[in-house]
Amino acid sequence: MNDFPNYFSNGIQNDTDFVWKEDEWAVSKVYKKGVMRMVPVDYNVWEKTSFKSIVKKIEDAEDGTTGRNPPWEVLCLHRVPDCNRIVKPIQASYKGVNGNDCHTYNLIFKEYELGDMSKWRGEKFGNKHPAKTVPEAHLWRCLVHMTQALAVVHNQTGSTQKHPGTLIHRDIKPQNILVADNGSAYPSFKLHDFGLSRVAYGREDRRGPGFSGTYIWQPPESPYINTTYADIWAVGALIHYLAFGEYLVEPMRPNWVDDLDEEDMHEVQKYRNKYSSSHNWYLALGPRIVSPINLGEVSRITKAEVMSLDKHMYKPKYSDRLNYWMMECLEFDPVERVTVERLMKEMIPEARAALLDLGGEKALTDFELVFE
Structure with a gap:
């Protein structure tokens, strides 16, 4: 069962009866903070589900919302019909309130073995x-x-x-x-x-x-x-x-901004302080x-x-x-x-x-x- 108002149910893929229970799955790999691969803890769990592994993603509810409102990703996916080109979570489970008073969810995704x-x-x-x-x-x-x-x-x-x-x-x-x-x-x-x-x-x-x-x-x-x-x-x-x-x-060159025409140079310089480093500034705005x-x-x-x-x-x-x-x-x-x-x-x-x-x-x- 997905743990937020029915209005947002379209943010979850609706063609599976999979039910995720946290104590039946164990972390086998951490991809990045808040995203991890999980496998069944024993054969009995494996036998009753069509999924040999899943991906759990921990997300906060959308900023400024109260109660059990979904994360931003689910709010966006609510707009998108289920189809064979978009990956949606197969379940969302409410975790409660974390230390920063944010409402937190587990989003459960099917794992694709070929990867990204x-x-x-x-x-x-x-x-x-x-x-x-x-x-x-x-x-x-x-x-x-x-x-x-x-x-x-x-x-x-x-x-x-x-x-x-x-x-x-x-x-x-x-x-x-x-x-x-x-x-x-x-x-x-x-x-x-x-x-x-x-x-x-x-x-x-x-x-x-x-x-x-x-x-x-x-x-x-x-x-x-x-x-x-x-x-x-x-x-x-x-x-x-x-x-x-x-x-x-393009590979970064010293003084790359000097090669731009006056209008482009002004535009690039205008946003210099929006990036955390000169390198990121270049990656975003470089040729x-x-x-x-x-x-x-x-x-x-x-x-x-x-x-x-x-x-x-x-x-x-x-x-x-x-x-x-x-x-x-x-x-x-x-x-x-x-x-x-x-x-x-x-x-x-x-x-x-x-x-x-x-x-x-x-x-x-x-x-x-x-x-x-």
Whole structure:
């Protein structure tokens, strides 16, 4: 049973009858503060549940709320219908009041054994000797699945209840994409961790700066990240990451601000004190550099030398059309950046055809967006 008002029940995945009891599970690994992997304490618990392991996340109730109101992540997920592209907790358990008089919850999530995108890419491809190229089918599938996820998050499809404002994820990165085994050689990609999300209600919300999230995955217009445009940039950055294993911030140079034009220099300097260090300031506001993924080996090595990047990152080329859609997501001008609507209408049919060519019907496993 989930321990907060029924009004927020949509913030929990509703297709499971799993009941979590704290004394039946033991911590096997701590991922970070407040997030841990748990396993059953004995075989009897294992036998009665379909989950061999779960992830427990400890979160406070939303600031300024009273009583058993949910954490911010659940408040955000309440806006999002259950589907096969978004990860929701399978249970929420009220812990009570902690030492800071905050109401605290255990959020229980299914664990995905393939891990997040960063772990999966490293283990399957990047950490091999020599490193392996991520097959193109995986990049297409990631682009499709994240487009579908954003269509749901941004309230473009699937919602039976129109909510005011637009939900922006604001922290799309490899560590927040879970890789799910669907029984085929082509895994699925799921968006999770809405703890830094924001609801943008009007023009001022969207125009205002934001200083949350993981700076290296944010767009060139950062700190203006409270927009759907910023989420789309991050999806393009995921495709670039799958191809190259790198983020898009240019290597830091001394006196990098001096290279900016007067207007950009003023904008960058204005927010200097908003960041905890010069390094974070640079990661948030420093120049972005995007490398095409359809270049040949020789061209890439030349480009790598110019960029002072490691040559080992440059692998056999991907298709022109995959590169086209990635670059549309990574358009530097946010107003010119491709929209979710266009990706859904034009990119996904192309992806279907490309996947059929690359892997046949099996490459289309879990291709469609499904509401649960």
